[in-house]
Amino acid sequence: MAANAKTVIATGASSGLGFEAVKQLLEQPEPYNFILGARDTEGTQAAYNALGFDASKHSVHILPLDLKDLRSVQVFAQKALAQLGPNKVDYLFLAAGTLDDANGPGPNGSQWCDGYVVNHLAQHYLVHLIRETLIASHTRLIFVSSGSIRNVRGQDPKTLDVDLKAGSGAGMQTVYSASKFVQLLGAHYWRRQLPECTVVAVSPGLIPSTKLATDMGLSMNMPDAKTIPEGAQNILRAFTRNDIPADPEQIFLTSWGEWWPKDVYAMSLDTSLQNRWCLSREEIEKAEGLAGDS
Secondary structure, eight states, X not given: OXXXXXXXXXESOSSHHHHHHHHHHHTSSSOEEEEEEESSHHHHHHHHHTTTOOTTTOEEEEEEOOTTXXXXXXXXXXXXXXXXXXXXXXXXXXXXXXXXXXXXXXXXXXXXXXXXXXXXXXXXXXXXXXHHHHHHHTOEEEXXXXXXXXXXXXXOTHHHHHHTBTTOOOOHHHHHHHXXXXXXXXXXXXXXXXXXXXXXXXXXXXOTTSHHHHHTXXXXXXXXXXXXXXXXXXXXXXXXXXXXXXXXXXXXXXXXXXBOOGGGGGGGGOHHHHXXXXXXXXXXXHHTTOTTTO
């Protein structure tokens, strides 16, 4: 790893938009050190090796991570910090996302559905686990969000308690919109909790060719549809933009490169709602049966 390399810890970079974003950074002249979590570590490592990036300049470390298992998140956090050593974390890139309905039981006995655990809870827990390092590093936290945050059922946050529960029967799009809205609550929460850091939520735009979008029935024939490389470029703006609005609540960067007006996501600005859905580390460990594990 080059001495002046910027370090990125990332989720969701084994395929799709996350993989493409890292790939584009590996093509940059500036050196990067990546610590990536993935369920299929061998396949992900092979995919990155196949890129033929300049290993004298960049480094890519793949560590096991299953976001449906919070114990796996604990182990990933420990190994990521060990891999990091004395270096700082320049970016925490939270790109993982899944599209699931809420018809079955929750993962590992959770009261919550898979979509909520992956899209919000596990990654929120990861921030808790590496919080002190993020503060010391003045890290930029990048939440890959979505315009679907506007589609919470009935525009009523009370529906979140229903739709995100395991076995609720909520469909894929309902769960996705609800879980991504809660993820945005998390971005606002961490913006308040980590004043030493910079927090940006960013939308890649309408990207029909990802597996997630294909499962939702989207196609490249739709207006404003963008390719995966274009979506990744939109995400990467969140790494470099320094024109952060003076209003601390204006943290959402659109796919066309503008800062979204707050009225578009006004419901997410309720601090009591943020606190309700952004549990402390201890609350998560108690609720998910992890007390005493960490």
